Structure formats: structure tokens, C-alpha cells
Amino acid sequence: MSTATVTLPGYPTPSSQVHSPTYTATPQAHEYRLAHNARLSPNRPPREFVKQTRNGGVSLRLTGQDDQATLPVYGYGASVEGILDVHKRDGIASVEVQIEGTLMMEEVAEGGATNCKLFLNKSILWVKDRIYEAPCPRSLPFSLPLPTTFSNCGKTYPLPPSYESHLSGLPGFRARIKYSVSAVAVKPNIIPHAVKSSLLGGGDWTISTPFEYLPRTRPSTPLPPPLVPGQWGIIETSQWKVFPTLIHANQGGHDIMVKLYLPASRTFCMHESIPFHVMFSSSAMSLAAFMPLGPVVTTSLKTQHTKLQLLRQTTVDVRNESILGTRTDIWRVDCIGEGAFRHAGDGGAHWIGFSGDIYISPDTKVGGFKAGGFSTKDCVVLTMAPPDLSKSPFKELRLTVPVRLATDPYPRDGSGLVGYSGQTGPPSISSSDEFGATPDLGYDI
Numbered sequence: 001m002s003t004a005t006v007t008l009p010g011y012p013t014p015s016s017q018v019h020s021p022t023y024t025a026t027p028q029a030h031e032y033r034l035a036h037n038a039r040l041s042p043n044r045p046p047r048e049f050v051k052q053t054r055n056g057g058v059s060l061r062l063t064g065q066d067d068q069a070t071l072p073v074y075g076y077g078a079s080v081e082g083i084l085d086v087h088k089r090d091g092i093a094s095v096e097v098q099i100e101g102t103l104m105m106e107e108v109a110e111g112g113a114t115n116c117k118l119f120l121n122k123s124i125l126w127v128k129d130r131i132y133e134a135p136c137p138r139s140l141p142f143s144l145p146l147p148t149t150f151s152n153c154g155k156t157y158p159l160p161p162s163y164e165s166h167l168s169g170l171p172g173f174r175a176r177i178k179y180s181v182s183a184v185a186v187k188p189n190i191i192p193h194a195v196k197s198s199l200l201g202g203g204d205w206t207i208s209t210p211f212e213y214l215p216r217t218r219p220s221t222p223l224p225p226p227l228v229p230g231q232w233g234i235i236e237t238s239q240w241k242v243f244p245t246l247i248h249a250n251q252g253g254h255d256i257m258v259k260l261y262l263p264a265s266r267t268f269c270m271h272e273s274i275p276f277h278v279m280f281s282s283s284a285m286s287l288a289a290f291m292p293l294g295p296v297v298t299t300s301l302k303t304q305h306t307k308l309q310l311l312r313q314t315t316v317d318v319r320n321e322s323i324l325g326t327r328t329d330i331w332r333v334d335c336i337g338e339g340a341f342r343h344a345g346d347g348g349a350h351w352i353g354f355s356g357d358i359y360i361s362p363d364t365k366v367g368g369f370k371a372g373g374f375s376t377k378d379c380v381v382l383t384m385a386p387p388d389l390s391k392s393p394f395k396e397l398r399l400t401v402p403v404r405l406a407t408d409p410y411p412r413d414g415s416g417l418v419g420y421s422g423q424t425g426p427p428s429i430s431s432s433d434e435f436g437a438t439p440d441l442g443y444d445i
Helices: 282-293
Strands: 046-054 058-063 079-086 094-108 112-126 139-145 149-152 155-157 163-167 174-188 203-212 238-246 254-262 267-269 274-281 304-318 328-348 351-360 370-371 376-382 397-406
Touching: 058 174, 058 203, 079 094, 079 397, 094 139, 112 139, 155 370, 163 304, 174 304, 174 397, 203 397, 238 397, 254 282, 254 376, 267 376, 274 282, 274 304, 274 328, 274 376, 282 351, 304 351, 328 376
Parallel strands: 267 397
Antiparallel strands: 046 058, 058 079, 079 139, 094 112, 094 174, 149 155, 163 174, 174 203, 238 254, 254 274, 274 351, 304 328, 304 376, 328 351, 370 376, 376 397
16 A cells, blocks of 8 residues: 655745835835824823922822923823822822812802712722831832713713803803822821721822813814805705705795705814805895895904804703703803805895805814713804894894814824724713704714
């Protein structure tokens, strides 16, 4: 019986001239960058935010921070990382660090106030061994993750950004969302036979600093190309959403059809302007009567009867009750953006169109959120207010469209896509009937 020998085919010897391309940190003349994330740059020097106790016994160093910043800043899903330096170690029995978030609301003249703990995350860094009597280490590193959500009254919400608002007058309110990191070095002369783990006074050394929680968000789609006028009006596309309404005429005249066009996503970067189109159509006589009340395309200081604004409603509800079917919440409304109109076209005497941009105030730092009884909502509002309703040929107009503001723009050139774990929509946020459902946006990690 013969035994067959199986021989595997051989592989060709690679040429000595075949090799991997040489890596370069920047694109060469025949190359271009697909995506880039500057936050991952290895050349960025490490920075720290440092705070020290008055007696110099303990220093708190928070890594990854701007050393010129007033307060440390953390984003969505970040960890508060740093080092606790213990300079005076005599008598230290234990060392603990914690981060916490708090929601505080107070209704002025209504007698209501509430404090809600958003989260509390503690970690014991070191405990003295009673057998070996080893001294406390000079440096104790720590890392405490920030949660992405919190629960209140059985509901789960995204962790809200640092924010503060108040309404003067009666009734009024004060509301604040704040975050802090604290560390305490416990000495045994207060409680000689136990390790104390709360921030008490006495001989303990305590150090604390507030920090800003500012989650970065971005739209999930880019801004669409602008619409163009046609023979019968503005030509609509699926990338723009139309919001129709009517300006009702007085004294038997013809109503005016109004169409406001906004990008379909309704999610915008707060550092960019919001594009829009608006079209008015009716009979020639009604349009002629409306023009003195219509949009003004000049930049003069004359009164504008037709306005397009970005409004923010901030609401506080301490009691979460309703009396005889009426909610007990208190709110304020602020204008955080103004629209500028440009003439875009017309169709004889039967329609006229405008385009433009809403310019957002640079003081706007956070988008809308809901945290229990404290919430902010943003909306684009188109209004037309005649100077004298009794003599005006038309009634007032108010059209409200809910929108969302993001901290970062859509990465048109791909920058910012590398290093993210992807976009995830936040939990849905309930809204009032006036504002309707708000669009989702993605979180940057």
C-alpha cells in the first residue's frame, strides 16, 4: 500500500521593490485628508486646572483642562480625571473624592423651592492601614465618570448642561443647574475609631471647585442648498419643510397665504445663522395693501411690522401641579436671534418671496433641555403686528416652529468624524402643545 504525499502550492517570493508606503503626518501633494480630529492631536500639550487649599495642605489638579480657564469644562460622557496632591500628610486617615450635580429651583412670592440631586459619584482614594501605619501617598490619581442621564419622578432625562436663569418681579423664579468636584482628607482626631466619609468640618482638609458641564452636540445633516423662485412661487424641495398659515383680512378683503420654509432637520448650530425663505401670495389688491406691513429689507431703524425671531422659553415648575386645570409653572421668553430679510423674487402681482438668515446672539451657549421642572425650548416665530388693529386691513399673525440648537456645526469637510463613537439620539423630550415635538440631535463624545 503506497502513501500519497500532498504538497501545498508555494507562494511567489515578493519583489524587493514592493513595500508599504511611507507614512507622513500631513497629506502629500497627491493625497488629501478624508477626516481629521484635532482633539486627538499628539502635539497638544497636557494642561491642568489647579486649585489649592488656603493652608497649602492639599492641591487638586484636574487634567485635560485649559490652564487659563476660569472653571474646568467637561462634555458628554466625559470623566473627571486628575490628581490629588497631599503636601501635609501627618494625621491623615483617609482621602475621598466626589463629583455631584444639583438642580435648584425657587419660585419668588409663590413659597415654593426644591433641590434635586442629579447624581453623586464618590470614590475613596486611600485609607490608612492600622497595622503597617504607612503614611498617605503624596499623589493620588482619580477618575470619576459623568453619567449621561438622570432620573426624576420616575422619568429619565439626558444630563442637562450647566445653566442659570431668573425672572424678576412677582411672581418670579430663580433656577440653577450646577456641578462640582470635591475632595476631603479626613483626620482621626475627629472620629478616632472610624473612617469618616462625609464632607464635615473640624480638622479635615476639604477642597472643592465647581465645573461646567457643556455637552457638545451637532446636527445630523448639513444645511440644504437655498431654494430658488419659479414662475408660480418658490420651488419646494424635500430638504426644506414648509409651514403654511394665513393672514386673515378685515372688512371682507382677501386673506394672504403665508409659507415659511426652514431646513427640514430644524436643527442648527448656535454659532451659525439659520437660513429661511418666506412667501406671501394673494390677490393683487391684498398684496398691495399688505406691503406696508410686510418684511423690510433695509437695515434702517424704522419699525418692522413683520419679524422673524428665534425665541427661547425658560420654564420653572417647582410644585408640578395644576389648579383648576391650569398649570402652576412660571416662564420667561427671550429673543436670542433676529432675522434679516432679502427680496428673493415675485410673480407679477400675485406673490412675493423673501429669503434671509436669523443671526443668533453670541451669548447663547447651550441648547434646549428638560430637567424635571426646569426646561428651555427654542422656536422660530414669524409675527406680523399692525400698528393699529382697528384701522388695519389685516389681523395679527403669529406662527411658531420648534427648533433645536447644537453647539457644533455639521462637519462639511469630514473633520470631527474620527474619534467619535457615533451619533445617538437623546431620549425624547416632552413639549407643550404650543411648541410641539422638537427634532432630535446627536451628541458628540
